[in-house]
Amino acid sequence: MTPAPVRKEPESDIRVLMRDMGMRARAAAGPLARATPEQKSKALAVASMRVIADAPAILRANALDLAEAKDLSDAMFDRLKLDQKRVDGIAKGLREVAALPDPIGEIMAEWPRPNGMRIARVRVPLGVVGVIYESRPNVTADAAALCLKAGNPVILRGGSDSMHSSQALYACLRAGLEAAGLPEGAIQLVPTRDRAAVGEMLTMVEFIDVVVPRGGRSLVDRVQRESRVPVFAHLEGICHTYVHSAADLDMARKVTLNAKMRRTGICGATETLLVDHAVAKTHLVPILDDLAKAGCELRGDAATQALDKRVVAATEQDWRTEYLDAIISVRVVDGVDQAIEHINTYGSHHTDCIVTADAKAAEQFIGEVDSAIVLHNASTQFADGGEFGFGAEIGISTGRLHARGPVGVEQLTTYKYVVRGTGQTRP
Amino acid sequence: MTPAPVRKEPESDIRVLMRDMGMRARAAAGPLARATPEQKSKALAVASMRVIADAPAILRANALDLAEAKDLSDAMFDRLKLDQKRVDGIAKGLREVAALPDPIGEIMAEWPRPNGMRIARVRVPLGVVGVIYESRPNVTADAAALCLKAGNPVILRGGSDSMHSSQALYACLRAGLEAAGLPEGAIQLVPTRDRAAVGEMLTMVEFIDVVVPRGGRSLVDRVQRESRVPVFAHLEGICHTYVHSAADLDMARKVTLNAKMRRTGICGATETLLVDHAVAKTHLVPILDDLAKAGCELRGDAATQALDKRVVAATEQDWRTEYLDAIISVRVVDGVDQAIEHINTYGSHHTDCIVTADAKAAEQFIGEVDSAIVLHNASTQFADGGEFGFGAEIGISTGRLHARGPVGVEQLTTYKYVVRGTGQTRP
Numbered sequence: 020m021t022p023a024p025v026r027k028e029p030e031s032d033i034r035v036l037m038r039d040m041g042m043r044a045r046a047a048a049g050p051l052a053r054a055t056p057e058q059k060s061k062a063l064a065v066a067s068m069r070v071i072a073d074a075p076a077i078l079r080a081n082a083l084d085l086a087e088a089k090d091l092s093d094a095m096f097d098r099l100k101l102d103q104k105r106v107d108g109i110a111k112g113l114r115e116v117a118a119l120p121d122p123i124g125e126i127m128a129e130w131p132r133p134n135g136m137r138i139a140r141v142r143v144p145l146g147v148v149g150v151i152y153e154s155r156p157n158v159t160a161d162a163a164a165l166c167l168k169a170g171n172p173v174i175l176r177g178g179s180d181s182m183h184s185s186q187a188l189y190a191c192l193r194a195g196l197e198a199a200g201l202p203e204g205a206i207q208l209v210p211t212r213d214r215a216a217v218g219e220m221l222t223m224v225e226f227i228d229v230v231v232p233r234g235g236r237s238l239v240d241r242v243q244r245e246s247r248v249p250v251f252a253h254l255e256g257i258c259h260t261y262v263h264s265a266a267d268l269d270m271a272r273k274v275t276l277n278a279k280m281r282r283t284g285i286c287g288a289t290e291t292l293l294v295d296h297a298v299a300k301t302h303l304v305p306i307l308d309d310l311a312k313a314g315c316e317l318r319g320d321a322a323t324q325a326l327d328k329r330v331v332a333a334t335e336q337d338w339r340t341e342y343l344d345a346i347i348s349v350r351v352v353d354g355v356d357q358a359i360e361h362i363n364t365y366g367s368h369h370t371d372c373i374v375t376a377d378a379k380a381a382e383q384f385i386g387e388v389d390s391a392i393v394l395h396n397a398s399t400q401f402a403d404g405g406e407f408g409f410g411a412e413i414g415i416s417t418g419r420l421h422a423r424g425p426v427g428v429e430q431l432t433t434y435k436y437v438v439r440g441t442g443q444t445r446p
Numbered sequence: 447m448t449p450a451p452v453r454k455e456p457e458s459d460i461r462v463l464m465r466d467m468g469m470r471a472r473a474a475a476g477p478l479a480r481a482t483p484e485q486k487s488k489a490l491a492v493a494s495m496r497v498i499a500d501a502p503a504i505l506r507a508n509a510l511d512l513a514e515a516k517d518l519s520d521a522m523f524d525r526l527k528l529d530q531k532r533v534d535g536i537a538k539g540l541r542e543v544a545a546l547p548d549p550i551g552e553i554m555a556e557w558p559r560p561n562g563m564r565i566a567r568v569r570v571p572l573g574v575v576g577v578i579y580e581s582r583p584n585v586t587a588d589a590a591a592l593c594l595k596a597g598n599p600v601i602l603r604g605g606s607d608s609m610h611s612s613q614a615l616y617a618c619l620r621a622g623l624e625a626a627g628l629p630e631g632a633i634q635l636v637p638t639r640d641r642a643a644v645g646e647m648l649t650m651v652e653f654i655d656v657v658v659p660r661g662g663r664s665l666v667d668r669v670q671r672e673s674r675v676p677v678f679a680h681l682e683g684i685c686h687t688y689v690h691s692a693a694d695l696d697m698a699r700k701v702t703l704n705a706k707m708r709r710t711g712i713c714g715a716t717e718t719l720l721v722d723h724a725v726a727k728t729h730l731v732p733i734l735d736d737l738a739k740a741g742c743e744l745r746g747d748a749a750t751q752a753l754d755k756r757v758v759a760a761t762e763q764d765w766r767t768e769y770l771d772a773i774i775s776v777r778v779v780d781g782v783d784q785a786i787e788h789i790n791t792y793g794s795h796h797t798d799c800i801v802t803a804d805a806k807a808a809e810q811f812i813g814e815v816d817s818a819i820v821l822h823n824a825s826t827q828f829a830d831g832g833e834f835g836f837g838a839e840i841g842i843s844t845g846r847l848h849a850r851g852p853v854g855v856e857q858l859t860t861y862k863y864v865v866r867g868t869g870q871t872r873p
Contacts, residue, residue, distance in 0.1 A: 048816075049790070049814065049816070052813075052814075052816075053813065053814065130835060132833070132834075132835060136824055136828070138834055138835070145846055145847070146846050228846050228847070229847065249676060249847050267869070269869075270868075270869040273869060273871055274869060274870075274871060276871075277871035277872060278871075281871070281872055363476070385864050386479075386480065387476065387479075387480065389475075389476070389479075389862075390862065391862060391863065392862070392863045392865065393862060393863070393864055393865070394864075394865040394866075394867065395864075395865070395866045395867065396866070396867040396868055396869050396870070397563055397865050397866075397867030397868075397869070397870040397871075398870065398871045398872050400871075400872040401563070401865060401870070401872050406559070406872065407559075407565055407863070408557060408559060408565070419572055419573050419655050419860045420572070420655070420656065420676050420847060420848040420860065421847040421848040423860055423861060423862065423863075424862070424863045425863075433846045433847065433850055434850060435816075435817065435818060435819070435820060435850065435851070436818065436819045436820070436834070436850075436851045436852075437812050437820055437821075437822075438819065438820070438821040438822070438824050438828060439808075439821075439822045439823070439824075440821065440822060440823040440824030441697075441823055441824075442694070442696075442697040442700060442701060442801075442823050442824070443701075443823070443824040443825065443828070444700055444701060444703075444704035444705075444708070444824075444825045444827075445704060445708055445825050445827040445828055445833065
């Protein structure tokens with residue numbers, strides 16, 4: 020394992036370094052697109068075995084990161100820290116991606132033309148992916164595995180805090196590439212902590228086809244604002260659970276409690292509860308009871324406060340806030356139209372749920388809520404590629420182009436048209 | 447018909463104007479997404495009838511454009527000019543888009559989860575489309591029709607030269623919207639010639655989801671360089687026809703002549719001919735004969751010049767040039783590997799063809815040429831949404847994200863995930 024260079028290099032050197040990585044990624048695209056499913060699976064299986072075999076070295080590298088890290092909050096320390104169980108999880112993740120169906124070469128559609136030509140839309144790799152992440156070292160392996168499965172060269176730019184851990188994991192991935200006869204340029208880790216490297220990645224449109232930021236709001240915000248390269252991301256998940264007047268009370272309680280409190284820190288956690296006026300008296304108080312007992316702070320509009328003394332006043336800002344914490348904002352609405360309007364106005368087009376036994380209200384909600392994921396009678400916490408059956412995800416996108424919702428292997432591909440003829444010419 | 451304002455307005459006014467249009471487009475997105483297939487078809491059918499009824503007014507408006515136009519080349523004059531036949535063609539185009547299947551609401555995929563939830567990927571409109579075009583007035587109707595069919599509000603920014611014609615056609619489209627009860631914001635035409643309007647469109651990321659430039663290289667280049675909004679476009683179509691050693695001579699002659707000379711000014715026209723060394727003597731000279739007889743200028747490498755005295759020397763720049771004219775560059779290659787390398791190096795990832803009777807060579811070419819459209823034994827001039835069976839196209843994209851190749855109604859849509867449960871919570 021090479022120790023991470025920590026010196027600040029001049030910007031022109033960073034530019035040269037990054038463009039060189041970009042060129043090597045581009046050069047790897049062809050060989051990787053032609054790699055067999057077996058080669059890609061082998062690379063991931065070997066990498067997985069290496070992670071297990073190298074666990075002591077990986078943990079030592081992680082200890083170095085933890086020792087060097089300054090001013091880490093408890094949450095940041097937890098994100099950065101690896102233990103044997105987490106290392107095993109990383110190895111397992113690699114094996115799981117290896118076992119996914121290979122998407123490349125799939126015939127997505129095929130049709131004949133009147134002149135006898137046959138046209139097929141065939142799935143091919145998307146191109147070079149740049150992944151910019153923060154302190155979780157596992158992203159090094161997870162993101163690289165998904166990109167490799169989809170046939171995409173990847174340039175990984177990990178957090179400065181996790182540099183040693185990422186390099187130790189990267190060594191395992193390289194061993195996998197080598198064992199499978201795949202080019203080194205298929206997976207590259209930016210070898211410097213200099214933040215200028217991120218700026219280069221965001222402007223290298225000739226070398227990078229899409230950037231995926233993995234991390235907190237400030238990272239995603241910077242990437243979305245500055246990037247000239249297309250971005251798959253969501254800035255925030257302001258998710259709603261809407262309890263309609265025809266909601267079953269037990270279901271509404273169970274779904275809302277899970278949607279808010281199962282894990283409060285994930286992007287699919289509900290941040291705002293909307294309840295129909297017609298059932299505010301019967302449904303809202305029991306739901307608030309459940310949330311309060313689970314330790315959730317309650318902020319609500321006047322109608323909610325009138326029903327429950329524990330509720331503090333919500334401000335306009337609350338409707339626009341992703342708490343990622345045990346806090347919920349609550350509003351009483353006068354029906355499905357107002358609920359939809361609230362969600363489309365204040366939400367982040369991520370994931371929203373209606374609880375109702377009324378099929379018509381459900382269909383209206385599903386049709387009119389303009390979000391990547393819309394649920395009927397199921398928890399917003401299901402907003403996850405794994406839960407969707409994608410095997411794994413590199414993130415969730417609230418963008419409308421190309422990838423919307425969970426970004427799995429399939430969303431990391433594109434297509435080409437293949438036209439097979441017998442000498443046809445255009446009249 | 448309102449006369450076009452021609453005064454130069456201060457930039458701040460343009461900004462206010464454009465943002466106001468953006469807001470109206472955004473506000474129309476919901477109603478348009480919920481419009482029935484019948485409403486959208488009716489709007490287009492009524493617009494088509496209005497185009498026929500208004501033909502005299504449209505032709506008068508066009509005459510005004512032609513009279514005002516200064517320094518137009520013959521080609522530009524031809525693009526700008528309307529006659530009764532072209533007006534009829536515009537009306538027919540509207541009817542054809544009206545008759546296309548409605549893409550919205552299509553269930554693209556659906557699958558159950560082990561916990562009983564059902565997940566569906568459902569086709570929905572892409573969002574607000576900005577179309578920036580030059581002198582062809584028909585784009586006003588064609589682009590608006592495709593966007594409307596896909597449920598997308600559109601902001602049209604036509605060329606200054608065709609302002610009167612575009613406004614006359616726009617009046618017909620508005621009549622269609624009104625007759626169908628669809629919002630005015632669904633189709634808007636920028637009412638100023640001020641070029642600052644384009645700059646605003648390219649940065650209005652809050653209001654425009656994708657920009658489609660329709661026009662010459664300098665327009666597309668500007669849009670691709672400046673736009674903060676994603677772009678569906680191709681900068682150029684440097685298309686290749688490759689005559690492999692196993693090509694049937696008659697087929698190679700027929701396909702190459704059509705690919706180059708059927709229409710030299712379209713993006714799918716072949717610009718470079720590659721011929722295998724093994725068949726240069728037998729195949730190349732007859733192919734060059736055909737081209738020369740059809741009036742094509744021949745530029746070639748030394749090997750080509752050695753075979754045919756009519757061939758002038760091609761420079762490195764020729765391999766990178768989209769002539770859009772009766773000129774072809776010709777290179778003798780030593781086999782499929784070199785042909786693929788040439789195309790991936792010098793091409794524009796648009797459309798490329800191999801002529802061969804060898805299935806293995808064809809599959810290698812199809813797999814390794816990194817272009818939106820790859821053909822085997824068919825003319826590159828088939829690179830067209832209509833020829834693909836899409837009904838109509840708004841352009842061809844060489845981008846890898848979302849829309850690659852012909853951009854038809856389907857490519858102007860995206861999807862949302864709809865999850866239907868019975869009270870499921872995430873463990």
